Each structure stands twice: as structure tokens, then as C-alpha cells.
Amino acid sequence: DGGITQSPKxxxxxxxxxxxxxxxxxxxxxxxxxxxxxxGQGLRLIYxxxxxxxxxxxxxxxxxxVSREKKESFPLTVTSAQKNPTAFYLCASSIIGGxxxxxxxxxxxxxxxx
Amino acid sequence: xxxxxxxxxxxxxFEEAPVELxxxxxxxxxxxxxxxxxxxxxxxxxxxxxxxxxxxxxGINGFEAEFNKSQTSFHLRKPSVHISDxxxxxxxxxxxxxxxxxIFGTGTRLKVLA
Numbered sequence: 001d002g003g004i005t006q007s008p009k010x011x012x013x014x015x016x017x018x019x020x021x022x023x024x025x026x027x028x029x030x031x032x033x034x035x036x037x038x039x040g041q042g043l044r045l046i047y048x049x050x051x052x053x054x055x056x057x058x059x060x061x062x063x064x065x066v067s068r069e070k071k072e073s074f075p076l077t078v079t080s081a082q083k084n085p086t087a088f089y090l091c092a093s094s095i096i097g098g099x100x101x102x103x104x105x106x107x108x109x110x111x112x113x114x
Numbered sequence: 115x116x117x118x119x120x121x122x123x124x125x126x127x128f129e130e131a132p133v134e135l136x137x138x139x140x141x142x143x144x145x146x147x148x149x150x151x152x153x154x155x156x157x158x159x160x161x162x163x164x165x166x167x168x169x170x171x172x173g174i175n176g177f178e179a180e181f182n183k184s185q186t187s188f189h190l191r192k193p194s195v196h197i198s199d200x201x202x203x204x205x206x207x208x209x210x211x212x213x214x215x216x217i218f219g220t221g222t223r224l225k226v227l228a
Contacts, residue, residue: 031214042204042220090157096214103216105157
């Protein structure tokens, strides 16, 4: 089955630690996105990438980093500079074409700080 | 720049009653509009989308929405809800210029009562 996988489902971070969230898609989509979800705030865009080896900052990129070395993979690193990382993180992907294409979402990773 | 407002943070409704979840947007350019549903601790699933054409859009699970350009609204409706419709619903907007970025509303939590 085609889809988007995110791992782990739950992740715990200690103070001063960097952690990496995995996002893989086998939909052959060009674009991939990372969102952060906090209660009552909806989804906010962290980073997005429309092509391999290229990515752009979203609205809340500070304290996060990404890479896009392969079309199917878009890992997100939450660095120690992110002072409030506790949230639900969602990865999405879409094709890029003439008409706006739908974003499809993975199941999410919940990050908690110890 | 676009923005999305979901006026109701929570909507309680009895089973088999109709429901309307409101979404208003702001944009100086043409837009695409989406409704997603999120069940607890899961990713987002697309309910329906408006790209062009008929302003009445039908989606999955018996939901529909109407695009009203003059009122800049895209309200979601269902004539008869079920307990299983209890979830959080997000409205999203994207401009039609090809940036492929979504702006999400803050969500409406629908609670269906027996």
C-alpha cells in the first residue's frame, strides 16, 4: 500500500538533546512538508521541500533543521535551540502539478520533553 | 497573504442532527479550499476540496461544503451526524499561484452526543 510513514510514534527528548523524526513516503510525491500541531493553534508549517536537495523555511523554522537527500525521505531534527518542542509533529506530501494538489498526511509523532 | 478563521472551537450536537462547521478565509488572490478531519492521535484525512467549478462540493462520509466567494466562506455541513463523526475538523486555504503552501485554521472539535 502507498502512504506516508512516520517514526517513532512517541519520542522523548532530554534537555540539550537533538532528536530526529523520520518521514518516508512511497507515493512518488515531489513535495514534502513538516507541520507542528499544538492544542488550539491548528497546524503551523515548519519546513517544506519541493525537490530533492532543496527546502524552504516555513513560519516557525527556528530550532529545527531538515534534509532532503532522497525523494522519498524528509527527516526533521529538533535541535536543543527549540525551547518548547513538546507537540504533535505531522509530515505531509503532495505532487506538484498544474492544478493545486492535495496534501496527504502521515500518522504523526508526539514529542515529549523529559 | 491568506488567513483562515474557524469561529467555533467546539460544536456539540446530538446524533442524527444536522451540523454546520464554519470556515471563513481572507485572501487577495484566488484560493483553493480544503476540509480535513483528524481523529485522536492520528494524522489528517482529506474530507473534500474546492479547486474550481461547482461551488457545492461533496466529500467522504456524507459531508459537503459550499464555496461562497462573496462571503469568503467555505462552511462544512452534514445532514445527519453519527457518533463516529466525533473528531477535530480543520479548514485550510492555499493561494492559486502555485506556492503549494496551506494555511490552516485552528480547528473545530465536533462532539456527537448520544
